[in-house]
Structure formats: C-alpha cells, structure tokens
Amino acid sequence: MPQPPILKVNEIFASIQGEGLRQGEPTIFVRLTGCNLRCDFCDTKYAWEGGDDISVQQVIEQVKQQHKEFPADWVCITGGEPLLQDIRELSQKIKREDLKIQIETNGTRFQKLPIDWYTVSPKPDKYFVHPELIRIAREVKLVVTEELDFDVVRKIRQEFPPTTPILLQPESNKESRMKEGMHLLKQSSAKGLENIRVGTQLHKIFGIQ
C-alpha cells in the first residue's frame, strides 16, 4: 500500500450516511482501497482492489470541492478497510478543515487518530476486535448474515461497554435477513442483553450511492 502523503483511494463522493446511528446525516465519503478480509456478503467488493494513488492534499481538495456542492459536517473514511493505510496525515488535515471524522472499520486494525466517531463492524468467522477499538467505539454494527447467530451477539455484547449500542443490520436489506434481525433482537431482549437495536441501509432504500 502507498504510504503518506500518497493514499490508494477508490472513490470520494457526497451522500447521506446510510447506516448506523448517524443515519441520514449529510456526509462526504472517502473510500480507501483494500481489505484484509474477504466477506462473502461484502457490498463493496469493488474497493478490494484498484483505485488511484492520490496525495493527501489532493484528497483534501476533493473533499473541499464536494463540501461546496453538498455541505456536510462529517467526512466518513471507509473502505474496504481504511485502517490498512496510514491515515494520520489525512485525518489531521480533515480536522483542520473544521470537519468531523467518522471511521468505518472491521475492527482488526488500530491507529491513534483524531477521530470523532468510530463505527466498528466485526466480521466472521472470528469477529475479532482490537482492544483499543472496544474502548472507543461509538457504535457496533453487526451485519445479519447466515454466520451471525445469538452466540455471536452475546459475545460482542459482553466484549463492549454496555453503553456502546449494537446495531443488527440485515444484509442488503433482504427480507429474510430482516426477519432474522428481529428474531435476534427479541432473543437478545429475552436473555437480558441490553442496548441492541435493528437498522437498515437507508441509502439503498433511497436508491443513492
């Protein structure tokens, strides 16, 4: 992977945040190339490879351009897995633009960064999360797939602080996965697991990027 000041970037675009507790908020997305996992259900497989080598300064210029057209308080650095590349300089420069930063990560890597909102989405089959991320995550997103069962939900609930919300997000808004998400939610409630909720992918309902 290229190192700073060059990043491998898949795409930069403005939209709404479609997932999690920030759902619906205007957001500029910086999608970095590459992932250390290969989930069957991944809906951004196109970001596993390819992309362009872009300097951090060029990324900032593109973010500012997007911001002119679609004012947003937030930049979401996503992937693929964004923490495979060194994004210290990128995150520092975004903060200097007076924008807030969200990171969407699978939880396997950690960097010390000036981030406002960590969204951690542990993935099968180990659902491993770096200990530092367990401490600072603002939300946990579990994609409801055939691999996700109650034992996983319970393990993740026990790992994270009780105040960190866990969202059960049905894979690609599929009806069968929504039913399973509701089933897991009821099961969690019946077994005394707290601060768990279901979610959707709002951008797919709106038919936008």
Ligand code: SF4
């Ligand atoms: S961790 Fe995320 S980006 Fe990587 S393969 Fe899995 S779903 Fe796709």
